[in-house]
Amino acid sequence: MRLYLILITGLLFLSEVSEAQDKWTLEQCIRYAVSNNLDLKITSIENEIKKEDLSQSKRNILPSVSLSSGGNNSFGRSLDYTSYQYVNTSQFYSSLNISGGMDIFRGFIRQNTISLRKMALLAGIEDEKQLQYDIAFVVMGAYYNTLYYNGLAEIAAEQKELSELNLKQTKKQAELGLKAKSDLLEMESRLAAEELSLIQAQNHFKTELLRLRQAMNIENTGEFEIDLQTPEVEITAGQATTPSEIFETATHFYPALKATEMRRNVAEKNISLAKGQLWPRLSLSGAYATNYASLKGQENTASFQKQFKNNAYQYVGVSLTIPVFEQLGLRSGVKKARLNYLQAETELEKKSQLLYNEIDQNYQQLESSLAEYNQLVKQVRFAQTAYEAAEKKLAQGLISIIELYDSKNVLGQAKTDLLKTKLQYAIRKKTLDFYLGKPVFEVETSNAQ
Structure with a gap:
């Protein structure tokens, strides 16, 4: 009998674990999205092609033999x-x-080609990294939007439940002649409006869940449930770093910036290749x-x-x-290569400026979210107290039904704003942590050979 109870308990435990694993966490959603994104697969194949181009450029130094x-x-x-x-x-x-x-001797064209293709491969690898992080941020945004509308539905359900309790009490008071029938009608009207708000929030939740599935590129078969637990976010009093310090850290690893820098280097190497066409060519044959x-x-x-x-x-x-005279085409190639380098240099400067602006904007938004969060925590506490007091006043006939609902709406709006601000803070905090080089997402990246 004891063994039977142990087996039943173990099976129930395994069943609970299995059910828990069926709910996707944010990390699981990101890993799945990165593994199944078609654009990422295309980029990975392109990098394999670049890797083969690099290998062939090294083999091109060897003599050619034909039979x-x-x-x-x-x-x-x-x-x-x-x-x-x-x-x-x-x-x-x-x-x-x-x-x-x-x-x-061929004007160092073969050697410069090897360097150029190696930098092109490194740029492609950085592009692949950036695409992985972009996918992670898209999935995170969709995931948190889903959490927000789920929380919104919970708040709407809570508001509806409170209205149902108040309506039940008012019906009893109306039967005893303590409340007017107009109050009962007002409460029924407000309850119907809150039922509509609940349905709308549930529909928004389903829409955001669908967008999350699409961002993950997961097939729309079977049930798909995510962990709806609102993430615990450590709300700190302020940031220990400045936007300039965060930018300085990001410049050393930020994939999009590194890829642009590599393409600038490719453009610079193209100048050497163009100049190499002007040199004499000495070859040996037998x-x-x-x-x-x-x-x-x-x-x-x-x-x-x-x-x-x-x-x-x-x-x-x-x-x-x-080369004696090639209709000045070779010198024109050198000139265009220099212009392409200036264009790549400008593009790098632009990318750096955009990165700093993005960091600065997220930094300011994080500070704003922090101030709003602290204030909203107080507002929710005060609104809860005010609503409880309004319920007592309504029971004593000191306020009207409309005043009670005004108080309840203030409480519901405060909870909604607090949830929204908390999730926004979480996203912006993860964004800045990413720019600081912290392991925010678990993504696998390729390595240059």
Whole structure:
């Protein structure tokens, strides 16, 4: 019997754990969204392509070697490759050629190409990181919006419940002749309005839950429940850092800024590549070739092995190519490369300015949310006390139904504003923590090879 009770208790515990795991937390939603985002998958594939481009640019330094071989059987008048005279008979001819070449000097184009493609890959990796964080912030915003409308529905349900209790008491008083029928009608009208507010809040909750699913790219099959527990946020008295200090920290790791910086470096390397086209090109080449020929009906033809050995020839050559006049196209390329660099430099400056403005704005909004939160905590406490006092006054006939509802609406609005401010504070706090380099989200990023 004791063992049976232990097994039942264990099964109930596992059932509760399973139910708890069915509710998605914010971290789980973010991880799922990052793992299933199609734009992120496309970016990851693009980075794999850039990685292969980098590897190929390194292999391009190696010499090139090619092997060719062929054979043909000619009929009629043709050149006899054994005597180099024209004959009028069929002939079989085959050849073998091995050739190779490499650049000795090419204006450092190959080396600069390797550097350029490495920086392009690093920029792509930073883009992938930024996209992951962007997805995380979108999911977080949708998640907190869902929590807000769920809290709004709970407040509306609480308001409706209070109205139902007051209506029940008023009905009893109306039956005893202590309340007028008009008061009863007023309360029923207000209750209907609060029922509508509850339905609207529940519909908003469903809409935000759908947006969260879409942000996560999760299929709309089966039930989808999130942890509706409002996150506990540590409300601090003030920030220990300034916007300038946060910006200074963010510049060392912020992916979007690092990607723009890498593209500026790519533009700078393109200037070197364009200049490299103006330099002379020195290259080395060599080849080994041989052939075999046989005339039909000729009995004294040398053997295949002997002809391949005797007909073999080799060569090694060095070539120098100097660009003399290319319709000034090469110098135009250098000029455009410099202009592209100035454009990339300006883009980096713009991105830095936008980052600072965003940090400054979030910092000020966080301070504002803190001040509003502290004031709203007091307002909720005072409104709760005022509403309880209004209920007592209504029972004593000292105030009207409308005054009671005014007091209750003030309480409901204060709770709504407090919930909204608390969630806004949480989002802005996480945003600033992200700019400070703190591990706000658990996302996996690629590494350069």
